[in-house]
Amino acid sequence: MQLDTFKHVEYLWDEDKAKSLEGDEVALLLYRSNLLGSDLRITNYGGGNTSCKTNDKDPLTGESVEVMWIKGSGGDIGTLKKSGLAALYVERLRSLEKVYRGMDHEDEMVELFNHCIFDLSSKAPSIDTPLHGFLPFKHIDHLHPDAAIAIAAAKDGKKITQELFHGTIGWVDWQKPGFDLGLQLRSCLEENPGIRGIMLGSHGLFTWGDTAYECYVNSLEVIEACASYLEKNYGKTRPVFGGPKETSLSAEERLSQAAKLAPILRGFCSSERHMIGHFTDDERVLEFINSNDLERLAPLGTSCPDHFLRTKIQPLVLTLEKGEDLSDVEAIKERLNPLFEDYRAMYTAYYESCKHPNSPAIRDRNPVIILFPGVGMFAFAKDKQTARVAAEFYINAINVMKGAEAVSTYTALPRQEAFNIEYWLLEEAKLQRMPKPKALSGKVALVTGSAGGIGKAIAKRFASEGAVVVLNDLNEDRLADAKAEFVSLFGQDAVTTATLDVTNQEQIEGAFTAAALAFGGVDIVVNNAGLSISKTIEDHTQKDWDLLYDVLAKGQFLVTQASTKVLKAQAIGGDIVNIVSKNALVSGPNNAGYGSAKAAQLHLSRLNAAELGAAKIRVNVVNPDAVISDSNIWAGGWAEGRAKAYGITVEELPAYYAKRTLLNEIILPEDIANACFAFVGGDLHKSTGNVLNVDGGVAMAFVR
Template identity: 70%
Template sequence: MDTKFKHVSYLWDESRAKALENDEVALLLYRSNLLGADLRLTNYAGGNTSCKTRETDPLTGNEVEVLWVKGSGGDLGTLKRSGLAGLYLDRLHDLKKRYRGLEYEDEMVGLFSHCIYDLDSKAPSIDTPLHAFLPFTHVDHLHPDAIIAICASKDGEAITRELFGGQLAWVPWQRPGFDLGLKMEQAVKDNPGIRGIMLGGHGLFTWGDTAYESYMNTLETIEKAAIYLEENYGKKRPVFGGQKVASLEEGQRREIAAQLIPYLRGLASEQKAMIGHFTDDPRVLEFIGSNDLDKLAPMGTSCPDHFLRTKIRPLVLDLPAEKLEGSSEEIIAHLRPQFEAYRKDYQAYYERCKRDNSPAVRDPNPVIILYPGVGMFAFAKDKQTTRVSAEFYINAINVMKGAEAISSYVSLPEQEAFDIEYWLLEEAKLQRMPKEKPLSRKVAFVTGGSGGIGKAIAQRFLAEGACVVLSDIDENALAGAKAEFDSAFNKDVTAVAPADVTSAEKVAAALRIAKLQYGGVDIIINCAGLSISKSLLETTEKDWNILYDVLVKGQFLVSREGAAILKQQHMGGDIVNIASKNALMSGPNNVAYGSAKAAQLHMSRLLAAELGPDKVRVNVVNPDAVIEGSKIWESGWAEGRAKAYGITVEELPAYYAKRTILNEAISTEDIASAVFVFVSGLLKKSTGNVLNVDGGIPATFVR
């Protein structure tokens, strides 16, 4: 059997499979993970797989046949046993006696739960009968672009028959559900010996007697379709009718995207805050610069998985380059009518298609925004959803490219698309989603973020649902913090932006990363710092300059660049500056550090007064004596303070704790909690405030 493929990845490891040969469910999971690892085969969280086994009924002791199928939600690439639903196969077939027709499709999903064999099952998905009614041991259902290109073409059925020589049956488009399962069962009966089924506008079903046979059948079928498309690109006519708009150079594209995306994010967030994503993938550039863009983009997508993520159609920006040279107000004035027109069009689509029991209209803002010559922007509730939405639209582009190469592209009828987007079962799934965390939909930029207080703040923000951009001058430490957070959370929610905060150019470059990665920023944390403890006569000009450069100038540069983004978004926001109790309290051997901290504190008051009309809050947290986990003690500060107090370094922690009213040591997590209070929404009407986290030192009481 040939295992060399050009358009799909053969990943099967016979030694691993051999170790699982006595466990069909384990082989199902292995096959699923391999299929999900290749995004050319299926989308993230798309598709499903199954197998059928003989098991002992725990109630009767009799042998029964059980269907193991991917449950609702989840992703094939990471599927585990906990993500499967195990159901009595005979009971699923018995449901045919209860089926009352297409108008009662949704009630069948509730009955799936009465067929559960494995009590630890994931909730069964709408696709369960599609697997149950196929008389094969192992079944794969995927959404490969190469297959959907045929399924979504005008001549898809004829092409399928000719290309696969009658080995694949064709079932016209129908919304997934019980009736589609019955039609697929009939297709197998009507076409004995077939290897799979093509679902019009939707995807592919393939199967085999063993996990390996099903895997190979799937790969071979998709490979054949991909080769066919490749042979036809540009044969009939130029791809997408040829290029109309030339793509800008990469540097220009990124610069324009970074300039534009905060405005887009603000407009896309006028109902609910959204997280952004930008890509200038070559496949995107080819499509958005083409002659066919104006024809194909309004048609919408075909596969249900695509438009559930991307909305039925994108917004194509009309934004001449000279408009970007205007003021913020002028740029927004040019963009706003385009968003308003999109919202009006989406509302009209809802009104045309809604049914008596349709859920209320959802956010009418675009998810996908195309800017010819530059790239694609996406906006959704969190970074993973946004990134995946962009990936799905690239899938849709691939489908349109293939369909146009071999025939002509056909999108789903508008009413069919609406009935899936506003499906009551889909709405119920949305309503079951867990409550969003306090910092969901927020983007935080944290300087000094690789360790100490900054890292603790970043970790708290991530735990509360935010996306975080870690910035620091120490790139190795940044990489370590990123790896740690990737493991604890997920790779989408943390980005790194190396920067020396004393350089305006490097600060701008760091915040440009935040814009391109997440669409903008909502929370600015100025935590970058260092400390030098010397007497007046020992303090050098170099000591003075570096403290003022990092602490004062750095806070100024980061706040200035961050405030510009906050103003462009028109979403308000927070700046929290990490100062020190030394900003309020005088002490020996501290002239440079203490006065720099005082400057940070007063700058914060000035910024609060200036930025308040833009709903940007500026507040200060004053730590003191944060020893455990703090980078400040690596710089010689401990030795300097011990000398000032006439004690040893080892005695510092107890000394600091005993001088406080509460007699408590302060940790980095204590500071992170204080910062969270300011940005969590609990104090959304407070600005210009100072919160001391020092255990209680009367000399620092603000009065």
């Protein structure tokens, strides 16, 4: 095949880059792996495995030994580095066949892999290790391309593979990955000498080569052939997915419906633990969920283990009418409740009918994937990345079903086989080794005015504790800089943004829509946006007065009102924290507008706490004072006004404020962030209506 004829995969090999790596087979393995993993058509996130075999000097004997370098447990080939590889003595690995006791003892072999480690600093070997070890080739790819799995998951997959590749690709029926599957791959090669790869039933593809480049091109050529074959057959004997049954709403209407529905769905999916959402109306999703075949195919579940491990055994399909009015939240909940109860009952029955005496306890019974015909797909998981990746995997599964149905009939894994993967003790052990969730894992936080100063410090503290955050600000340039900083610190999945003027109801609704579409809803709202004006009563204008009350009091009211709708739709409680000021309690000169607006904020917080407690929504107050660092409050003449009121210079303000406190401390944005976290971190989940002073100790501001 000519390299410029690739249509369904992208040829990315750079000769100059590869030449610079000549002589270092491990570096070439990493280069090849990263290229393959960069294309979701070739393999999904975290899926597949790559390896190479080298001759290295044994550190104990000094003799040359064969070593296999392979992606370690839990890695992703798209981002793979040398630290993510496991390195094993090939001879020792193959000698484990002498102690292998059969299929009932597969799991004990994983422990024995550790006795084969060559590089003591390498990653733990994965279950795929023997699949590569028992094949003799220098470079091997095990990939999960949608096009290949479509054939592997087709009822006539073995026959199609034989005819399509004229016997040059072998076939091994479905079996759970492990030592025996490695032996089967070896047997397949022995029975079919000269083949260029092996198709694993319902699972994926093995290809190889003598060099990294040969392996890379071989993988691309096989995948290209599979994809081209499928393309020729789409719609040939019947319409794709049986043709459309529904039509999609417009793009604007889809997003509107999704934003209204997401918090309700998130509430249902968070019945056992807080989940983060992801929404997509990708064209591939719409083609499937709008089709005549949706009702038949969706309950079958996925075929590839990598798919259903992240998407669960099957999705939940909503029976709501597209475009219907979703404003009556309680009525929508009442209609959805039976769907979720049925799903949980189905999942419980699946567990009970398939479990083994030593199976781990049943996990969360709620769906991960929710399909809404005419609108799109929702995914809910423990964090944003997991939810987004689950959605990507289900799109992979859609591609597989589409391809299999075009050339044959789609077949999913039998439920017992699926269960044996999902509740595999090795998978459970992997889950148990994962770090414990942080205090705010699964929580969504919206902090107003969070592109700088106190707001950014609060958002940063929340993100560091596991929350995903909705950054917002009036200043779009400042907001873009803040987003870039957060992406750098916490990753792309941890943050979304919205331009927000808290006096503008449309923009407020837009911010909560952004939260719903990006994360499924909101759990923590911090009313932080503010400004300050310091003038004598004679100099104060009505414009000054209106601006202060609009931003501080009215802004807090409008944002709280909007957040309450989302929090009540979710029905899983939540936190509202209002950043007020010691000036809400202390009388001082040149402060009539600002001080009285802050007092209004404080009492509004008490009123909201009293009203929202029944919905498990906590409302608390943090009262800062003199937070000068990176704060917009000190712009616009406030610093000059306060300095004038106290008879000092602007330069003397920080020291002046510190000296008047009981602790003689300068207050920083991080101090306010710590106070906010104290309210929302979980230890004070039974506290509401409180005021926490963070002012270094100002006796006049004591609440009691």
